[in-house]
Amino acid sequence: MKRIIAKEEACMGCGLCEVHCTVQHSKSKDIIKAYTREQPRPISRVRLEINKPVSFAIQCRHCEDAPCVSACLAGAMRKDEETGMVTHNAEKCMGCWTCIMVCPYGAIKMDVSGKVVAKCDLCSELEVPACVANCPNGALVCKEVTP
């Protein structure tokens, strides 16, 4: 499976990872349309954390023994046995927020609807996740690891 690794020392804190994550999860997949026309604007599943001079981007780590999967009240958060990815099924999600309470990375957000959560899906339809592909300083890298 793909894993996204943050290189803290290379992060400039520009926030393009969040911009491109938003675009990738928009309906139009177009940066101008996503930011000007889509209401509410889709949220970024990656979060840039800044506490100057420290900055790095963080998204779902797809934990080996994922606390969100064990805690999910609805069976919406699952560990894919083949890929090792933690997947979230928004159709099943009941918006109870238990996963937000137990995610050690704070990487699960309330979606714009306020009814379900949203998190990194590793841009499964792309070769390289949008945050990685658009990081101008190589602070996010994508690695293939065996689950």
Added chain:
Amino acid sequence: MPKYVIIGASAAGIGAVEAIRDVDPVGTITVISEELLPQYSRPMISDFVSGKATLEKMKCREDYFWEKNAVQALTGRTATRLNLTGKYVELDGGERVNFEKLLLATGGKPFVPKIEGADKEGVFTFTTLADAEHLAAKLENAKSAVVVGAGLIGVSVTEALAKRGLRVTMVEFKDTILSLLLDSTAAKIVENAIRKAGVTIVTGQTVQRIVGKRENDHVVNGAVLTNGDSIQCDVVIIAIGVIPRTELAAGTDMKTNRGIIVDKFMQTTVPDVYASGDVAEAYDFVLNENRSLPLWPLAQLEGKVAGYNMAGKKAKYDGGTSMSALKYFGVPIISVGITNPKDDAAYEILVKHEPEKEVYKKIVLRDNVIVGMTFVNAIERTGILFHLMKHCVNVKRFKQALLSDDFSLAALPLSTRKKVYPEAAMR
């Protein structure tokens, strides 16, 4: 002979099946469940009553869950007796099911206090899908309801009833609602939201008597409170709490307290017999003692730990604590651990209250370690705090950052991050 027998197929039972199959693909598993369709999410029954969730959505595992895991599922069956020396379970039909390893995941049952008239038609408890179906069927012709108890179940059923357009009165014995989870400031924020939804909240009272209709005394017509006030209603829901279903342990060597006593491997005092979920008294890492904590996520984890140990893979339960995430009446809340300590001297309390935004954040520290927290209307990233709490991290150096709106992993000193986030990506 089945190698593994599991009684109960809700959160703990499901967790155990998955863990067993993770290490033992062939050992036979038999699951005994009173329910016909056990693999649904009990916390979702209020969404079922409100109409927000269908039965399909409630299923927390696929329909072929039993087949997929090669489980012999005896659904709609009741385990009536255990023989732990002979190592078998007796079923309602008299058959015996032998086991090598047994898990009791029988859950909890609603506590119903002695209230005159509690046997009338129109009085419900609210823990299972069957309860929800019975209640939903009755609601077609009901206009008003009294909910007894304003804990998690009481508030969740109140929301469902209000959404269905009923006139609801919630009656709570304590002075505030959700008193086990929230202090009065946090409770007031939720109470406001509940009142805005048209619900009447009566505190400091309980229901003394349920009265019947004049023409048919056996059918609910109202409730009389301890202060003598009477409230007309078509249904009464008793939601005072749940008690562990330990009946099967009676007459065995299994030690019980309020629930079944287990060690950190979820084994009871009888070898090869395990207990998990609402029926067990598992470890609370904040209070440093074993106690009954009827919470779905903990049941699932405990079941998992039991399953691994039953299948021969040593697994230790790190412990849980009182931990609830709430979504009711549109007020997101996280409440973990000690949220309202009585002995103030031993604790340091950090608070940020923004009444205009209805945001309330409170962290309870003991010797600079987080032992509890309440977050209302600003719950994101509370998982980081929970992680610090679980790892007993001394937060002295970054205490001031904990309640800040931009609190994040980056606020933690590098040494702390390295210690509690060993993953390479975080270095």
